[in-house]
Amino acid sequence: MTQAKQAPTIDDIRAAAQRIQGAVIHTPTLMSRTISDIVGAEVWLKFENLQFTGAYKERGALNKLLQLTDEERARGVIAASAGNHAQAVAYHGKRLGIPVTIVMPAPTPTVKVVQTESHGARVVLEGGMFDDAHDKACELALEQGYVFVHPFDDWQVIAGQGTVALEMLEAVPDLDVLCIPIGGGGLMSGVGIAARAIKPDIELIGVEAELYPSMKCAIEGCHLPLGGDTLAEGIAVKQPGQLTSAILKDLKVEVRLVAERDIERAVAMLASIEKSVVEGAGAAGLAAMLGDPKSFAGRKVGTVLCGGNIDTHLLANVLVRDLVRSGRISRLRIAAQDRPGALAAITHQFEAAGVNIIEINHSRIFTRLPAKDTVIEVESEARDPQAMEDVIARLESAGFHVERASLD
Numbered sequence: 001m002t003q004a005k006q007a008p009t010i011d012d013i014r015a016a017a018q019r020i021q022g023a024v025i026h027t028p029t030l031m032s033r034t035i036s037d038i039v040g041a042e043v044w045l046k047f048e049n050l051q052f053t054g055a056y057k058e059r060g061a062l063n064k065l066l067q068l069t070d071e072e073r074a075r076g077v078i079a080a081s082a083g084n085h086a087q088a089v090a091y092h093g094k095r096l097g098i099p100v101t102i103v104m105p106a107p108t109p110t111v112k113v114v115q116t117e118s119h120g121a122r123v124v125l126e127g128g129m130f131d132d133a134h135d136k137a138c139e140l141a142l143e144q145g146y147v148f149v150h151p152f153d154d155w156q157v158i159a160g161q162g163t164v165a166l167e168m169l170e171a172v173p174d175l176d177v178l179c180i181p182i183g184g185g186g187l188m189s190g191v192g193i194a195a196r197a198i199k200p201d202i203e204l205i206g207v208e209a210e211l212y213p214s215m216k217c218a219i220e221g222c223h224l225p226l227g228g229d230t231l232a233e234g235i236a237v238k239q240p241g242q243l244t245s246a247i248l249k250d251l252k253v254e255v256r257l258v259a260e261r262d263i264e265r266a267v268a269m270l271a272s273i274e275k276s277v278v279e280g281a282g283a284a285g286l287a288a289m290l291g292d293p294k295s296f297a298g299r300k301v302g303t304v305l306c307g308g309n310i311d312t313h314l315l316a317n318v319l320v321r322d323l324v325r326s327g328r329i330s331r332l333r334i335a336a337q338d339r340p341g342a343l344a345a346i347t348h349q350f351e352a353a354g355v356n357i358i359e360i361n362h363s364r365i366f367t368r369l370p371a372k373d374t375v376i377e378v379e380s381e382a383r384d385p386q387a388m389e390d391v392i393a394r395l396e397s398a399g400f401h402v403e404r405a406s407l408d
Contacts, residue, residue: 007247008155010197013162013190016063020160023092024058025051029171029302034273039289041296044172046164049278049308053091055084055234056164056306057151060186062092063160064149073098078146080130080137082108083234084307085151090119101146103137105129109311131238152186153241162190168302169198176299181284181306182206182215182255183235185244191304192251206248206255207284209263212236216255218245231263231318234281234307261325262287268322270305271315279310324407327385329358331377331405334395338374346376349398353391355382 008016027047036043048056065077076099079089086102093100100121104113105128113123126136141148150157164187169175178195180188188206195202208215211228218240230236248255266283269290270276285303289296323329336342343360350357358379382388395402 006155007243007250008159008162008190008193010194012155012159013166013194016059016156016159017163017166019066020059020062020163023062023095026167027051029168031172032274035269035286038269039293039296039301041289041293041298042300043286043289044168044175044300044302045274045286046168046302046304047276048164049276049282049305053084053087054307054309055088055282056161056187056304057084057088058092059163060152060154060157060160060190061085061088061149063163064154064156065089065092065096065098067156068098068147072147075099075145075147076101077149078103078137078141078144079149079151080104080134081151082112082130082133084309085149086112086116086121087119087309089149090116090121094120101137101140101144103133103140105133150241152184152189153243154186155243158186158190158193158244158247160190161187162194164304165191165194165198168304169195172300172302173199174300175199175202175302177203177205177296177301179205179207179285179288179296179301179303181232181235181281181304182208182240182248183237183281185215185240185248187304187306188253189244189247189251192248192253196251204251204253205288206253207288208255208257209235209280209284210257210259212238213255213257214238215240215245215248216257219249219253219255231260231267231280231314232284234279234309235284256288256292258284258287258291262291264318264321265290265325267310267315267318271319272322276305277308277310277315278305279307282307321407323381327382327388329379329381330388331379332392332395333403333405334376334378335401336374336376342374343376345398346378346395346400349394350378350380350391353382353387353394355380355387355391 027050029046078101080103082104102121103124106125182188192204209230209232211230213224266287270278282305361377
């Protein structure tokens with residue numbers, strides 16, 4: 001239900017930039033010295049997570065809404081989304097006095113429903129997944145005469161997203177590579193068109209979650225497994241756009257896949273180093289650099305932190321898991337005789353190594369050890385990975401058998 005199956009031009013993108021100026025934030029493009037050192041490249045970050053609704057989606061949604069006729073505005077608009085697109089359409093629709101209906105899957109968390117309603121939108125809950133919500137939105141658009149605002153497969157939306165590249169290349173004209181997250185392909189399409197018009201030799205790399213390689217398959221004609229729980233739910237798209245697929249194929253965009261581990265690491269790194277909260281999808285570009293630093297070595301690379309809307313509990317899990325992977329938090333399974341003084345002997349080794357104990361659990365029943373023995377699980381936190389290695393060495397020297405739990 002896109003308006004017209006045509007790609008926007010650089011002139012359309014420049015017009016969009018003028019149209020939305022002042023209504024969306026001109027977010028900073030900054031080099032991260034620490035991340036650059038880690039990757040071995042000059043890494044520039046575009047902080048779209050600083051937009052009012054927390055994501056770049058405002059650009060395309062607003063560009064679309066501003067080009068509606070008075071009659072279309074009066075009829076109202078509709079969109080299907082449980083995420084950033086919903087917030088963008090609802091927020092700017094309210095600003096412009098346009099009635100907005102958002103269709104969300106029924107299991108959408110209440111907080112997202114409330115946030116969308118707080119922008120004045122009417123929320124309709126339908127079906128168990130996005131495809132059900134999308135079909136319902138299309139149905140209501142036909143029945144009620146609403147204008148359908150597609151999250152990515154619309155040339156006016158794509159033109160709005162392309163304004164990101166104008167700002168990036170204005171700030172850093174000599175970028176060699178743009179490494180951009182891909183879901184439906186709207187951001188990569190707009191950015192690619194603008195970047196190639198300004199700097200024809202710039203390399204374009206699109207990044208998808210390994211579990212959702214839909215655009216890679218659409219462009220390359222491959223058949224890969226699709227589905228699963230990904231931290232990058234914002235780019236977990238089963239069916240990319242027809243228009244966006246054609247654009248990215250024409251631009252010869254290379255699509256790379258990133259593993260969940262690298263996405264988690266990127267989110268944690270941005271929080272700890274840049275002090276910036278970024279959702280999994282928004283960190284996918286950096287994840288690609290962390291997963292294959294050699295291919296970016298010595299180059300000037302730009303990526304878009306395209307969203308910052310991540311559940312705080314999920315963010316906490318990601319940060320703790322990163323500490324586990326770095327060796328600062330560990331769960332040790334320690335076999336010991338079940339007798340007085342055994343626990344004291346174990347905790348003494350932690351004290352000697354300067355490692356803090358977070359939690360201790362005994363397992364006397366569900367173990368293959370003899371009946372007189374026990375397994376003591378100790379979760380602990382160390383100031384650095386070496387301190388954790390030290391406590392393990394001390395325990396083993398004291399005669400204890402130690403196993404270390406792993407995330408991978």
